[in-house]
Amino acid sequence: MMKVPFIDLKREAKSIGGELISKTKEVLDSGNYISGNNVNKFEIEFAKYCGVSDAITVANGSDALRLIIQSLDIGPGDEVICPANSFIASAWTIIAAGATPVFCDVEEDFLLSVETISKCITKKTKAIMVVHLTGKLCEMSSLQRYCNHRNILIIEDSAQAIGATNKQGEKSGSFGIASGFSLHPLKNLAVYGDGGVITTNSQEVTRKIKLLRNHGLINRDECIVWGFNSRLDELQAAYGLLKLNYIEGWTEKYISIANRYSSELTDRITKPKTEEGCRDVFHNYVITVSPKKRNAIMHEMLSKGVETKIHYPIPLHLQKCAASLGYKKGDLPNTERLAESMISLPIYPSLSENEIDHVISSLNNIIKTSH
Amino acid sequence: MKNFYPQQYKADEVFKINHNYLSEQFTDCDEILEKIKSIVKDNDFTLGSTVDEVEKLIAKEADTKNAIAVGSGTDALMLSLKALGVDKGDEVITTSYTFYATIGAIVTAGATPVFCDCREDYNIDYSKIIEKITPRTKVIMPVHWAGRACNMEKINEVATEHNLKVIEDACHALQGEYKNKRCGGLSDIGCFSFHPLKNLNVWGDGGIITTNSDILSEKLRLLRNHGLRNRDICEEFAYNSRLDTIQAVVAKHVLENKLENITKKRIENAHYYDLILKDILEIKTLERSKDIKEVFHLYLLQAKRRDMLAKHLQSNGVDAKVHYPVPMHLQPAARKYRYSKGDFPVSENLAENTISLPVHEFITNEQIEYTCNLIRDFYSKS
Numbered sequence: 001m002m003k004v005p006f007i008d009l010k011r012e013a014k015s016i017g018g019e020l021i022s023k024t025k026e027v028l029d030s031g032n033y034i035s036g037n038n039v040n041k042f043e044i045e046f047a048k049y050c051g052v053s054d055a056i057t058v059a060n061g062s063d064a065l066r067l068i069i070q071s072l073d074i075g076p077g078d079e080v081i082c083p084a085n086s087f088i089a090s091a092w093t094i095i096a097a098g099a100t101p102v103f104c105d106v107e108e109d110f111l112l113s114v115e116t117i118s119k120c121i122t123k124k125t126k127a128i129m130v131v132h133l134t135g136k137l138c139e140m141s142s143l144q145r146y147c148n149h150r151n152i153l154i155i156e157d158s159a160q161a162i163g164a165t166n167k168q169g170e171k172s173g174s175f176g177i178a179s180g181f182s183l184h185p186l187k188n189l190a191v192y193g194d195g196g197v198i199t200t201n202s203q204e205v206t207r208k209i210k211l212l213r214n215h216g217l218i219n220r221d222e223c224i225v226w227g228f229n230s231r232l233d234e235l236q237a238a239y240g241l242l243k244l245n246y247i248e249g250w251t252e253k254y255i256s257i258a259n260r261y262s263s264e265l266t267d268r269i270t271k272p273k274t275e276e277g278c279r280d281v282f283h284n285y286v287i288t289v290s291p292k293k294r295n296a297i298m299h300e301m302l303s304k305g306v307e308t309k310i311h312y313p314i315p316l317h318l319q320k321c322a323a324s325l326g327y328k329k330g331d332l333p334n335t336e337r338l339a340e341s342m343i344s345l346p347i348y349p350s351l352s353e354n355e356i357d358h359v360i361s362s363l364n365n366i367i368k369t370s371h
Numbered sequence: 372m373k374n375f376y377p378q379q380y381k382a383d384e385v386f387k388i389n390h391n392y393l394s395e396q397f398t399d400c401d402e403i404l405e406k407i408k409s410i411v412k413d414n415d416f417t418l419g420s421t422v423d424e425v426e427k428l429i430a431k432e433a434d435t436k437n438a439i440a441v442g443s444g445t446d447a448l449m450l451s452l453k454a455l456g457v458d459k460g461d462e463v464i465t466t467s468y469t470f471y472a473t474i475g476a477i478v479t480a481g482a483t484p485v486f487c488d489c490r491e492d493y494n495i496d497y498s499k500i501i502e503k504i505t506p507r508t509k510v511i512m513p514v515h516w517a518g519r520a521c522n523m524e525k526i527n528e529v530a531t532e533h534n535l536k537v538i539e540d541a542c543h544a545l546q547g548e549y550k551n552k553r554c555g556g557l558s559d560i561g562c563f564s565f566h567p568l569k570n571l572n573v574w575g576d577g578g579i580i581t582t583n584s585d586i587l588s589e590k591l592r593l594l595r596n597h598g599l600r601n602r603d604i605c606e607e608f609a610y611n612s613r614l615d616t617i618q619a620v621v622a623k624h625v626l627e628n629k630l631e632n633i634t635k636k637r638i639e640n641a642h643y644y645d646l647i648l649k650d651i652l653e654i655k656t657l658e659r660s661k662d663i664k665e666v667f668h669l670y671l672l673q674a675k676r677r678d679m680l681a682k683h684l685q686s687n688g689v690d691a692k693v694h695y696p697v698p699m700h701l702q703p704a705a706r707k708y709r710y711s712k713g714d715f716p717v718s719e720n721l722a723e724n725t726i727s728l729p730v731h732e733f734i735t736n737e738q739i740e741y742t743c744n745l746i747r748d749f750y751s752k753s
């Protein structure tokens with residue numbers, strides 16, 4: 001039986017292995033392990049790629065968001081609106097800054113919208129954390145109009161959305177006051193360990209984050225604000241820089257796999273829709289099925305060798321860690337229903353046509369025979 | 372704003388006798404690269420099995436039950452404070468003679484740093500801790516500066532008496548000992564850094580926490596990984612601070628093949644400096660104590676006309692440095708705590724007079740003699 005793992009990082013490493021090794025040796029020869037030329041170059045190239053003035057690398061995607069919030073002076077007494085269907089880090093960063101996350105519901109496309117956030121706005125709302133989940137941009141122009149009008153800041157969580165664009169060709173990371181990216185090994189643009197990037201057009205944000213990530217130092221001997229240590233290793237920056245050369249090709253691959261799924265999978269499941277002219281980058285390809293049948297379908301897929309996952313089975317407002325925030329089941333009906341209905345299918349550039357065939361035929365068969 | 376830190380760590384080609392030895396240290400990188408390749412095969416880039424192995428090895432080094440690898444030494448300190456429940460309004464007593472990270476960690480944890488002067492040996496003055504204790508004090512955070520253990524007996528005594536916890540900033544002190552017990556295992560929690568310029572270093576940032584408490588260990592494992600109990604259940608909102616598996620490979624390699632020699636060589640070098648420098652009147656080396664095994668992350672001395680001496684050494688190819696010229700209570704970042712010059716005379720005096728000489732494992736006896744001759748020349752001429 002053919003086995004299709006949900007993710008397989010060694011295939012990519014194999015395809016660029018030689019280059020990775022020679023990059024590694026270059027860094028080792030330089031004797032420069034923290035923030036050398038590779039970090040500088042990667043920041044410049046990353047900013048260019050996203051179409052912003054500045055990119056600042058940090059230790060991981062969670063820290064990227066945490067540093068953004070801290071640099072915006074959001075803290076105790078402030079509220080930040082955030083979708084509950086996201087990775088926990090989106091909400092944690094708000095809590096880490098001492099502010100309060102206010103969970104909003106999402107639309108059928110898993111994303112927040114003007115409609116869903118407007119129910120959560122209070123006098124204390126300082127910002128919204130816009131999560132471009134699965135690599136699909138939220139409807140940014142209406143959100144920008146709504147928020148600008150009310151002096152609410154937009155922070156983008158672009159961890160899953162490198163290279164996603166709207167109809168105007170504007171990329172994720174270029175809409176908000178600042179945006180956080182993750183370079184975690186499972187992301188579309190990934191390094192071989194933890195890593196993160198912040199993009200912004202605000203010089204003030206850049207200045208503050210560059211201080212905070214490096215102990216608040218303005219030179220070796222002078223510390224003007226107590227900061228911490230959150231840096232991208234030089235080695236990881238070298239890998240990131242190398243992979244930026246490939247990201248466009250890899251993104252096209254994600255999209256072409258998604259296109260096959262969308263055209264060949266049975267219409268008896270709900271598939272993601274890309275709006276004409278936009279580019280969704282499909283960090284995940286998420287379908288929805290009847291909640292009653294979801295687990296059985298996943299189980300049957302696995303028995304056919306296809307590994308699937310759920311992003312994410314327990315919404316943030318119902319996690320144990322959120323207990324003190326006072327939410328209960330039923331508060332975010334769309335989010336909760338989606339959490340019970342969704343399935344993520346394997347999608348990564350090194351997936352072969354045979355494997356894609358196998359995923360499609362397996363799922364179509366399961367749906368046809370059992371439902 | 373420009374990144375300034377590339378310069379901060381750059382191997383400086385001008386010097387013959389460098390502080391920075393990184394281009395020499397990993398000449399055996401092929402061996403390490405082979406191991407890294409096997410990690411790629413296992414898709415094992417974060418919290419991989421090599422991280423577990425490094426944790427076991429460090430626990431053995433510090434003689435503690437547990438070790439928990441994290442993103443950096445700074446994160447180690449900050450997460451330790453969080454694990455002990457430190458939060459807004461709490462106070463942490465620490466030394467004014469330390470690296471910025473010690474204080475940054477306290478502030479990041481939400482607490483207020485309360486500074487205490489140090490003794491002539493650069494370590495916190497245990498006799499003055501008691502004056503600093505208030506109802507808000509939660510933790511004492513001594514720093515084993517330069518790899519020389521603090522008097523932990525006295526510090527633990529104060530802590531026990533006032534029901535405080537103790538976290539050792541042992542970032543300089545891996546394999547250091549106080550009364551035959553290892554640093555990092557002398558209190559509630561110990562914190563180490565794997566920064567490229569530390570005695571045990573990796574190819575980027577990294578750190579590790581040691582503790583005998585299973586409860587704290589369990590808590591720290593949650594705190595470093597988003598508070599996740601498993602992939603889907605989040606117990607508490609928490610940080611992402613992990614040692615990359617590939618860095619763990621490097622750490623393991625150094626632990627298994629090099630650390631003993633690194634420590635041994637640093638101690639030998641320091642003793643050789645001690646021996647040659649002891650009769651130069653303008654120089655004061657530290658008195659060595661039988662109770663303490665120093666591991667010499669830095670070799671420090673107090674020197675008359677320090678800045679001139681530093682220039683003299685530098686212009687003759689010796690990378691003499693100052694760690695650090697401005698104590699923490701006088702940093703711009705500390706302004707809001709309203710300390711002033713004169714508050715901590717010992718720290719301030721040390722900051723004005725201290726110079727550090729290269730002491731790493733690649734420094735030879737000839738280089739030490741050369742350096743010491745330069746120092747002798749400097750004082751005999753002027």
Ligand SMILES: Cc1ncc(COP(=O)(O)O)c(C=O)c1O
Binds near residue numbers: 061087089131157611
């Ligand atoms: C939506 C989202 N936000 C934030 C993060 C955090 O990134 P990291 O794992 O690099 O800390 C992730 C990824 O894990 C994510 O998917």
Ligand SMILES: Cc1ncc(COP(=O)(O)O)c(C=O)c1O
Binds near residue numbers: 564
């Ligand atoms: C005394 C002390 N504490 C903490 C740290 C922080 O370690 P790291 O650089 O790994 O964050 C350092 C080193 O930089 C240090 O010298």
